[in-house]
């Protein structure tokens with residue numbers, strides 16, 4: 001069987017990797033080479049990723065936040081094998097099948113939003129929610145309501161429509177001519193608190209800014225899109241649920257849809273099944289993906305209210321929702337999602353996660369108490385620490401040291417974070433916490449030595465991590 005080096009070489013020749021300056025992976029010997037070798041993975045089990053040479057890494061970020069119950073979970077595998085023997089896929093226009101019906105019913109029961117529209121990735125879910133919102137207002141005769149507003153630092157995906165509501169300067173700059181940019185209002189990020197100011201006060205301040213914006217622009221605004229409780233891609237920016245309560249009230253008052261993008265924070269990650277539930281609100285739309293299939297297959301869904309659905313229910317085709325993906329409601333992916341939901345019940349995941357989070361919190365104490373760490377914070381099974389550093393490529397260096405410790409962690413800018421699979425046990429938590437701490441020590445030691453200028457200049461935060 002080919003070993004790591006061969007897969008690395010073949011991948012670099014044939015595969016264009018996401019969110020990556022490919023030159024950073026250039027082989028040793030080439031200009032700027034060997035900075036960050038690509039990691040071939042042969043198989044995975046639980047929290048561990050195994051390469052082709054017997055080395056293993058603890059997946060401290062759940063493979064970009066998609067994995068919930070560990071890799072290669074036997075229950076998910078069994079459900080998929082069973083589904084493989086029945087139905088892989090059938091077009092969802094004019095046809096239906098058991099997994100898509102059952103999944104839609106269960107998501108409706110969990111959220112109170114009774115209509116499910118499927119796609120295959122998070123960005124497509126964002127696109128669907130935006131189109132559905134604007135089309136709803138059009139059907140209601142409110143043609144001017146076709147603009148959107150999001151939160152500063154918000155991330156909702158990178159297709160052209162989703163990018164228009166994603167507030168990341170680098171991406172917006174390169175693709176600006178293609179976009180119909182949405183407006184942004186200030187983030188309720190609790191780190192902005194002045195000395196002595198509470199997270200609630202920051203939330204109130206941000207809500208006041210949203211109110212001022214809506215008061216002026218509601219007539220042209222279809223929807224407000226927000227990542228409830230944690231703006232993950234912004235660097236695990238956390239806010240008080242009060243912000244969501246205020247936003248809900250304002251959106252209702254100004255007749256603007258509230259879109260909860262729970263693509264990263266849904267499915268128990270923040271402590272509740274869905275993050276917005278901690279604010280006791282009901283959004284008009286919920287976007288889900290990432291953890292939906294437990295990290296097995298691509299699937300996303302937009303859930304909407306009866307009110308939204310009713311605006312499309314008509315004799316005229318053109319008043320229906322005009323959107324389609326070939327793989328909409330794929331049976332295998334829906335079955336994986338159902339099996340994932342079963343695991344929440346079977347493992348009493350929300351309660352178990354509380355204990356896991358408390359245990360990890362204790363294990364992370366050395367990192368949390370490190371004199372260079374600022375804003376140590378936690379929400380459910382998301383842990384984050386800011387490390388102001390003079391190293392422009394802090395994230396990259398840290399990630400490299402973490403890998404050397406047998407841990408997959410990729411800081412976002414100067415924010416180190418961990419978002420492990422829910423099944424992480426005591427011993428694995430220890431490995432993660434020890435590796436995270438050792439990587440910090442090693443990175444700061446390089447800073448102290450006045451680390452050499454990186455061969456490739458460091459990019460803005462998101463390119464440097466996520």
Ligand SMILES: *Cc1c(COP(=O)(O)O)cnc(C)c1O
Pocket residue numbers: 120121122123124126155156157158227232233261262263264265289290
């Ligand atoms: C990852 C993410 C998306 C985009 O999902 P993709 O499947 O990567 O397109 C959208 N919104 C949030 C909050 C995300 O974290």
